[in-house]
Amino acid sequence: MxxxxxxxxxxxxxxxxxxxxxxxxxxxxxxxxxxxxxxxxxxxxxxxxxxxxxxxxxxxxxxxxxxxxxxxxxxxxxxxxxxxxxxxxxxxxxxxAAPAPATRTFTTPWNDMPDVLPTPRTGIVYDFVGGVTEKRLFPFDKWRSCVAHGLRLQARGRGAYHDPAGDQTLRLAISRYLAFSRAVVCAWGDIVVTQGAQQAIDLIARVLVRPGDTVAIEDPGYPPVRIALQALGANVVPVPVDAEGLVVDAVPPHAKLVYVTPSHQFPLGMPMSLARRAQLLDWAQRHGVLILEDDYDSEFRFDGRPMESLKSLDATGCVAYVGTFSKTIFPELRIGYVVPPASLLAPLQRAKQVADWHSESLMQAALAKFMLDGDFGKYLRRMHKEYAARREALLRHLRGPLAPWMMPVPSAAGIHMAARLHAPLREPAVLKLAESVGVGLYGTTRMHVAQPPLPGLLIGYGYVNVAEIDAGLARLAQALAKLAT
Missing domain, CATH: 1.10.10.10 (Winged helix-like DNA-binding domain superfamily/Winged helix DNA-binding domain)
Structure with a gap:
C-alpha cells in the first residue's frame, strides 16, 4: 500500500x-x-x-x-x-478533518432571484425599517407563563406528530379573534396554521398554480410574493394600483389567482375602496379566480372606521384570507394562518403536511393561551396607542421640516408609511445621505415591476419610538438642508 x-x-x-x-x-x-x-x-x-x-x-x-x-x-x-x-x-x-465535498455548480432559477429583505447595514442609529415590531413593550412576563403552560402540555402529551392544520386551541382562538376584529366568520376547523404569512401564501400557490399559469399581483407590491410565484413557474402579471387600490379592469381575464393587500396596500399604504372591493369580488366570481387576501397589519387602524376584509364580503367562496402574528407580536414567532375556501382546505392541509408536517407546537400552545386569556387583546390596544403616537410624530416631520423634500402617501393603518420624493431628488442619493447620518431609510423603487417607479421611501415606525423618530428625522432634515445649499 x-x-x-x-x-x-x-x-x-x-x-x-x-x-x-x-x-x-x-x-x-x-x-x-x-x-x-x-x-x-x-x-x-x-x-x-x-x-x-x-x-x-x-x-x-x-x-x-x-x-x-x-x-x-x-x-x-x-x-x-x-x-x-x-x-x-x-x-x-x-x-x-472530514474531507470537503467535491465542488460542482448547479443551475437553479433562484440564482437569478433578487434579494428579498433589506441588507443589514452598520452605523445605523435610527432604523426606519418596515415590518419590524416593538419588542421592548411586549409583556414577556405573561409570555413566559404561556410558554411554561405549553411545556406542561408537551410533557403530558405523546411524543408524536401533530395535526398539520395546527393546534386546535390556537385555531379556536384565531377564529374568535377574526370574528371580532375582521368580521371573518369561520370555525376553528376552517383554519390552517402556517410558518408565518409567507408559508401560507406559498402553500396556496403550490396547490393552485401550475407552471405557465397567469397570476396577477399589485404593482408596486410585495417582492417576496412575486419571487415565490415566479419560482413556481407562474406567469406573473403586474397590475397597477391607484388611489382606490388594485385596478380591476387591468387584471388579465385568464388569471388563475389575484394577490392583493386591500386593507393596507403594500408598500403605498392606501386601503382598497369598498366599490373596488365589490368590483374585484364580482370579477373573481365571474371568472372563477381565487383572490389571495394578505391582511398583514390591519389590526392597527388610525383614521376612519375599520375597512371590511374581502373575506367578510365573500359570499361565493373565492377568497383565501391570510393573516400573521409577525406584525402584531414579533416576526421570530413565525406563526401565520390562512382561511381558505372550503374546496382548498384539504389540499392545503396535505401540502402543509408535505412541507413540514406541522408548525412548531410549543409556540402554538403558548400563543393560544396568550389569546384566550385576553392578554393578546390587551397588548394590541396598548400598541395601537403607541403606534398611533409614532405615526403622528412621523407625519409632523413629513408635513413640517421634511415637506420641502418629500410628501406622505395617505395611509390610515399599519406600522409603515410611504413618502414620495420631490423632484429633483433621487432615491439612491437620499438613502445614501440618510445612511451617512445614521438614519436607515428604504426605497420603494425595487417594489415596482412594470409601472414607472416614482422615487419614494417606505418608512417603518414599528422599531423606533417617538423620541427616536424625532431625533432621526431631525438629523435627516439637517442633512437635506445642507444638500440643497
Missing amino acids: DVHLTIHGRHDLAGQLYRQLRTAILDGRLAPGERLPSTRDLALQIGVSRKTTLDVFERLSAEGYLRSRAGSGTFVAEATQGLAGRAPRVSPAAQI
Whole structure:
C-alpha cells in the first residue's frame, strides 16, 4: 500500500485513520483490488493499537469500501471503481478533518432571484425599517407563563406528530379573534396554521398554480410574493394600483389567482375602496379566480372606521384570507394562518403536511393561551396607542421640516408609511445621505415591476419610538438642508 498515513496527537485516532483511508479510496490513490496491510502491521506502522485498526477496517468493510478474503487479507472493494475522483486531493494534515465535498455548480432559477429583505447595514442609529415590531413593550412576563403552560402540555402529551392544520386551541382562538376584529366568520376547523404569512401564501400557490399559469399581483407590491410565484413557474402579471387600490379592469381575464393587500396596500399604504372591493369580488366570481387576501397589519387602524376584509364580503367562496402574528407580536414567532375556501382546505392541509408536517407546537400552545386569556387583546390596544403616537410624530416631520423634500402617501393603518420624493431628488442619493447620518431609510423603487417607479421611501415606525423618530428625522432634515445649499 503506497499511501502515506499520518496520525496527529492522541485524539480521535480511529476517526483520523478512517478519514484518510476513505479519502485515499475515493480519490483513487488506493485502487480497487489493492491489498491493504494487516491490521497488526498497520497498527505498528502508524503507532496505534491494533483495536484501532480493527475498528477502522470493520467500519470501512461495513460501508462497502473494503472486503476480506479468507487466508488472503483485506482489499479495496471492486465496487469503489466508480467512486474514483469524487473526493478532492488534500494533504495528509488536512485529512484529519472530514474531507470537503467535491465542488460542482448547479443551475437553479433562484440564482437569478433578487434579494428579498433589506441588507443589514452598520452605523445605523435610527432604523426606519418596515415590518419590524416593538419588542421592548411586549409583556414577556405573561409570555413566559404561556410558554411554561405549553411545556406542561408537551410533557403530558405523546411524543408524536401533530395535526398539520395546527393546534386546535390556537385555531379556536384565531377564529374568535377574526370574528371580532375582521368580521371573518369561520370555525376553528376552517383554519390552517402556517410558518408565518409567507408559508401560507406559498402553500396556496403550490396547490393552485401550475407552471405557465397567469397570476396577477399589485404593482408596486410585495417582492417576496412575486419571487415565490415566479419560482413556481407562474406567469406573473403586474397590475397597477391607484388611489382606490388594485385596478380591476387591468387584471388579465385568464388569471388563475389575484394577490392583493386591500386593507393596507403594500408598500403605498392606501386601503382598497369598498366599490373596488365589490368590483374585484364580482370579477373573481365571474371568472372563477381565487383572490389571495394578505391582511398583514390591519389590526392597527388610525383614521376612519375599520375597512371590511374581502373575506367578510365573500359570499361565493373565492377568497383565501391570510393573516400573521409577525406584525402584531414579533416576526421570530413565525406563526401565520390562512382561511381558505372550503374546496382548498384539504389540499392545503396535505401540502402543509408535505412541507413540514406541522408548525412548531410549543409556540402554538403558548400563543393560544396568550389569546384566550385576553392578554393578546390587551397588548394590541396598548400598541395601537403607541403606534398611533409614532405615526403622528412621523407625519409632523413629513408635513413640517421634511415637506420641502418629500410628501406622505395617505395611509390610515399599519406600522409603515410611504413618502414620495420631490423632484429633483433621487432615491439612491437620499438613502445614501440618510445612511451617512445614521438614519436607515428604504426605497420603494425595487417594489415596482412594470409601472414607472416614482422615487419614494417606505418608512417603518414599528422599531423606533417617538423620541427616536424625532431625533432621526431631525438629523435627516439637517442633512437635506445642507444638500440643497
